[in-house]
Amino acid sequence: MPTDRKAPDTARRSQPTRQAILTAALDLAAEVGYRRLSIEAIAARAGAGKQTIYRWWPSKGAVLFDALLALSENPEGSDGDVELPDTGDLAADLKLVLAATVDELNNPRYSEPMRALTVEILENAELAATYRERLDQPMREMKKRRLRKAQDAGQLDPDADLDVAVDLIWGPVQNRWLFREGPLTAAFTDALVDTALRGLAQASRRRTDT
Amino acid sequence: MPTDRKAPDTARRSQPTRQAILTAALDLAAEVGYRRLSIEAIAARAGAGKQTIYRWWPSKGAVLFDALLALSENPEGSDGDVELPDTGDLAADLKLVLAATVDELNNPRYSEPMRALTVEILENAELAATYRERLDQPMREMKKRRLRKAQDAGQLDPDADLDVAVDLIWGPVQNRWLFREGPLTAAFTDALVDTALRGLAQASRRRTDT
Amino acid sequence: MPTDRKAPDTARRSQPTRQAILTAALDLAAEVGYRRLSIEAIAARAGAGKQTIYRWWPSKGAVLFDALLALSENPEGSDGDVELPDTGDLAADLKLVLAATVDELNNPRYSEPMRALTVEILENAELAATYRERLDQPMREMKKRRLRKAQDAGQLDPDADLDVAVDLIWGPVQNRWLFREGPLTAAFTDALVDTALRGLAQASRRRTDT
Amino acid sequence: MPTDRKAPDTARRSQPTRQAILTAALDLAAEVGYRRLSIEAIAARAGAGKQTIYRWWPSKGAVLFDALLALSENPEGSDGDVELPDTGDLAADLKLVLAATVDELNNPRYSEPMRALTVEILENAELAATYRERLDQPMREMKKRRLRKAQDAGQLDPDADLDVAVDLIWGPVQNRWLFREGPLTAAFTDALVDTALRGLAQASRRRTDT
DNA sequence: ATTTAAACGAGACGGTACGTCACGTCTTCTG
DNA sequence: CAGAAGACGTGACGTACCGTCTCGTTTAAAT
Numbered sequence: 001m002p003t004d005r006k007a008p009d010t011a012r013r014s015q016p017t018r019q020a021i022l023t024a025a026l027d028l029a030a031e032v033g034y035r036r037l038s039i040e041a042i043a044a045r046a047g048a049g050k051q052t053i054y055r056w057w058p059s060k061g062a063v064l065f066d067a068l069l070a071l072s073e074n075p076e077g078s079d080g081d082v083e084l085p086d087t088g089d090l091a092a093d094l095k096l097v098l099a100a101t102v103d104e105l106n107n108p109r110y111s112e113p114m115r116a117l118t119v120e121i122l123e124n125a126e127l128a129a130t131y132r133e134r135l136d137q138p139m140r141e142m143k144k145r146r147l148r149k150a151q152d153a154g155q156l157d158p159d160a161d162l163d164v165a166v167d168l169i170w171g172p173v174q175n176r177w178l179f180r181e182g183p184l185t186a187a188f189t190d191a192l193v194d195t196a197l198r199g200l201a202q203a204s205r206r207r208t209d210t
Numbered sequence: 211m212p213t214d215r216k217a218p219d220t221a222r223r224s225q226p227t228r229q230a231i232l233t234a235a236l237d238l239a240a241e242v243g244y245r246r247l248s249i250e251a252i253a254a255r256a257g258a259g260k261q262t263i264y265r266w267w268p269s270k271g272a273v274l275f276d277a278l279l280a281l282s283e284n285p286e287g288s289d290g291d292v293e294l295p296d297t298g299d300l301a302a303d304l305k306l307v308l309a310a311t312v313d314e315l316n317n318p319r320y321s322e323p324m325r326a327l328t329v330e331i332l333e334n335a336e337l338a339a340t341y342r343e344r345l346d347q348p349m350r351e352m353k354k355r356r357l358r359k360a361q362d363a364g365q366l367d368p369d370a371d372l373d374v375a376v377d378l379i380w381g382p383v384q385n386r387w388l389f390r391e392g393p394l395t396a397a398f399t400d401a402l403v404d405t406a407l408r409g410l411a412q413a414s415r416r417r418t419d420t
Numbered sequence: 421m422p423t424d425r426k427a428p429d430t431a432r433r434s435q436p437t438r439q440a441i442l443t444a445a446l447d448l449a450a451e452v453g454y455r456r457l458s459i460e461a462i463a464a465r466a467g468a469g470k471q472t473i474y475r476w477w478p479s480k481g482a483v484l485f486d487a488l489l490a491l492s493e494n495p496e497g498s499d500g501d502v503e504l505p506d507t508g509d510l511a512a513d514l515k516l517v518l519a520a521t522v523d524e525l526n527n528p529r530y531s532e533p534m535r536a537l538t539v540e541i542l543e544n545a546e547l548a549a550t551y552r553e554r555l556d557q558p559m560r561e562m563k564k565r566r567l568r569k570a571q572d573a574g575q576l577d578p579d580a581d582l583d584v585a586v587d588l589i590w591g592p593v594q595n596r597w598l599f600r601e602g603p604l605t606a607a608f609t610d611a612l613v614d615t616a617l618r619g620l621a622q623a624s625r626r627r628t629d630t
Numbered sequence: 631m632p633t634d635r636k637a638p639d640t641a642r643r644s645q646p647t648r649q650a651i652l653t654a655a656l657d658l659a660a661e662v663g664y665r666r667l668s669i670e671a672i673a674a675r676a677g678a679g680k681q682t683i684y685r686w687w688p689s690k691g692a693v694l695f696d697a698l699l700a701l702s703e704n705p706e707g708s709d710g711d712v713e714l715p716d717t718g719d720l721a722a723d724l725k726l727v728l729a730a731t732v733d734e735l736n737n738p739r740y741s742e743p744m745r746a747l748t749v750e751i752l753e754n755a756e757l758a759a760t761y762r763e764r765l766d767q768p769m770r771e772m773k774k775r776r777l778r779k780a781q782d783a784g785q786l787d788p789d790a791d792l793d794v795a796v797d798l799i800w801g802p803v804q805n806r807w808l809f810r811e812g813p814l815t816a817a818f819t820d821a822l823v824d825t826a827l828r829g830l831a832q833a834s835r836r837r838t839d840t
Numbered sequence: 841a842t843t844t845a846a847a848c849g850a851g852a853c854g855g856t857a858c859g860t861c862a863c864g865t866c867t868t869c870t871g
Numbered sequence: 872c873a874g875a876a877g878a879c880g881t882g883a884c885g886t887a888c889c890g891t892c893t894c895g896t897t898t899a900a901a902t
């Protein structure tokens with residue numbers, strides 16, 4: 001967890017208060033946006049003392065981070081074991097996954113806290129490192145595992161750099177969301193997947209398409 | 211300019227003061243980062259009154275925006291007429307351009323204010339609109355013009371959606387920079403260009419590669 | 421004034437706000453007592469920002485000090501020129517003065533802020549110095565002037581140390597008030613004056629009393 | 631003792647801890663002054679839990695009170711039976727006693743905690759009552775006993791109000807100490823005793839002095 | 841000798857107030 | 872009259888203690 005300033009006694013920690021703080025942070029982020037999200041307000045909404053927040057989290061972003069982790073951690077499922085679907089049809093699978101992502105990003109309840117966390121990450125290098133290690137890297141590994149399977153099945157160029165591949169497919173989605181560059185739709189992600197897989201260059205590919 | 215709350219008399223505006231403010235904003239952004247960048251400090255550094263800033267810019271982000279515009283507007287060149295190079299070799303041209311971008315993004319003098327502006331854009335929808343209209347869209351058009359020429363020359367799939375193409379090529383660069391996901395090098399952008407142009411899928415491409 | 425941390429521009433000072441702060445301080449001291457008197461509450465009651473208080477006064481005690489000064493500074497009269505009454509009868513004059521002091525000290529409106537200020541003085545040596553210089557010393561000089569006149573008129577021992585004399589007469593009043601050691605009445609101060617003037621020792625004085 | 635909120639079992643009380651707390655309170659009062667003396671710091675210094683302090687003392691002042699009591703209670707002597715010296719020469723005896731008091735008040739080790747306790751007393755009426763009953767009154771009775779003996783011996787005006795007499799002699803000393811109005815020396819207390827005994831008024835005293 | 845109930849250290853908790861910083865508005869004086 | 876200077880009300884910051892409340896862990900009296 002992105003916590004532990006000076007090792008308080010985790011055993012004594014009040015779980016109800018922790019939950020209340022995470023919930024309040026999420027609610028407030030959705031309601032007022034990042035700019036107006038204050039630790040003071042989170043504490044007040046949660047019925048907690050400010051010190052309780054400062055005791056367990058080093059920054060506002062760390063609270064948000066835990067709140068979003070808690071939101072995405074399904075009661076049964078453990079976080080790391082999740083896999084992307086594999087029906088054998090890579091393009092279809094990716095389109096499905098990206099469509100789900102798009103849905104999530106279009107839901108303010110999830111999207112606003114996520115945007116707030118993102119802003120925090122951009123200006124807080126320490127938080128960014130935690131984020132990469134605990135959220136981004138596992139997700140990237142999961143994506144690469146799916147792509148590797150496609151490679152093994154001969155559906156993907158065996159020489160392709162899978163990190164670049166992940167960037168190619170997911171990067172544009174994140175960008176369009178972050179900068180609100182245009183409507184974030186399944187049509188866009190479908191086109192994205194097709195283009196990324198086929199490549200932009202024409203050459204002789206016309207012949208192989210069909 | 212992203213300015214003009216209530217139409218002060220632009221004619222009477224003090225140009226030396228304007229320059230001092232933009233310079234101070236840039237310097238401070240590079241020195242202390244976005245988090246600690248305050249209008250108060252910009253005014254103090256510029257030897258200007260706070261009101262002078264508030265009179266001419268609606269937000270801290272707008273100051274940064276103008277500052278970066280001023281930075282990139284070369285003495286001779288007018289902004290809108292610039293074109294990407296066209297040597298006939300699309301891949302080489304793109305690699306050249308992205309290498310230059312990478313250099314810029316690795317230079318804190320440019321990169322830190324840019325990051326500050328980006329953060330502002332993420333939380334300020336009005337500023338974001340200005341940014342898109344005055345910076346992002348012209349750049350995107352420029353990129354699309356170059357790609358269209360490649361299309362006309364038969365080097366690019368004639369069915370490709372050029373907006374998706376731009377996202378595919380430039381999106382991953384911006385992401386890697388923004389989230390410091392890894393070293394931002396020409397090696398990365400070269401691989402990116404190759405992969406984006408060729409596509410990820412194998413199929414019969416092996417035959418056409420050689 | 422016990423002010424000026426870092427020389428703000430006194431000319432620009434808002435007099436209405438200054439008055440509101442002094443009044444609020446006085447009112448709150450009378451209402452809630454020293455213990456619960458907070459700068460936050462003074463600012464809130466005065467409709468002022470905390471910073472405005474911190475800008476002009478170095479401590480809570482300094483605010484109280486000014487507030488009490490303002491309270492005692494009569495509209496017409498200048499502070500330093502006041503004199504104790506001189507009817508020729510020293511004992512009667514002192515009794516009159518002490519009776520007035522007793523009235524004041526029994527009035528919570530004056531007494532409570534005074535007590536708050538006193539507590540501050542006891543724990544703040546810097547404030548204590550200001551208090552001595554600006555309030556205590558002038559009062560003491562005034563008292564000594566009256567005693568000196570009695571000395572000149574042959575009513576007081578010409579060898580008496582007037583500082584000790586002042587301590588002897590006024591000290592017990594302040595003590596009884598401060599420690600609530602008993603009812604603070606004119607009867608007490610009358611006895612005090614008589615005893616101080618006559619002395620405790622008996623000797624043949626009985627004969628001279630009348 | 632100024633203790634016993636809700637009757638904890640005194641028998642089980644840890645005496646070493648009690649001592650550690652009193653010592654810590656004294657030390658800290660001498661070191662940092664009243665303003666910065668906190669229960670939290672006392673507990674930490676004493677290696678005690680905060681609750682242990684709150685269990686046995688109702689306020690910070692009560693701790694200080696006990697600490698000073700413990701300091702002044704000499705190993706052999708019981709508190710109440712002490713008497714002021716009586717050599718037959720009242721003035722000399724008083725001067726001796728006041729000189730000792732002055733020494734004590736000039737010793738920060740005793741003086742600082744005493745000042746802290748005094749401040750507490752001024753703002754805590756309940757503590758003030760305890761103080762009066764347990765410390766001030768016994769001392770005052772002791773003083774009055776000595777003065778009464780002088781009265782019986784014909785050295786003091788038989789009509790003198792002994793309470794006023796005590797105030798007259800000891801009040802100025804306490805005041806000068808409390809408000810740091812000037813150096814607290816034996817010279818001052820000597821003059822005080824002489825003046826208080828002889829009185830300020832001249833009149834026929836000249837005749838009786840000799 | 842064992843039980844058992846308390847006092848104990850430790851410290852998390854909801855709070856209040858601290859003193860500081862920056863916001864965006866305003867007012868006054870100067871060039 | 873634009874601009875510098877900066878006071879103002881506002882609100883959030885991060886910290887220090889308050890007094891209350893569990894937690895195990897001694898520890899000393901009652902079994």
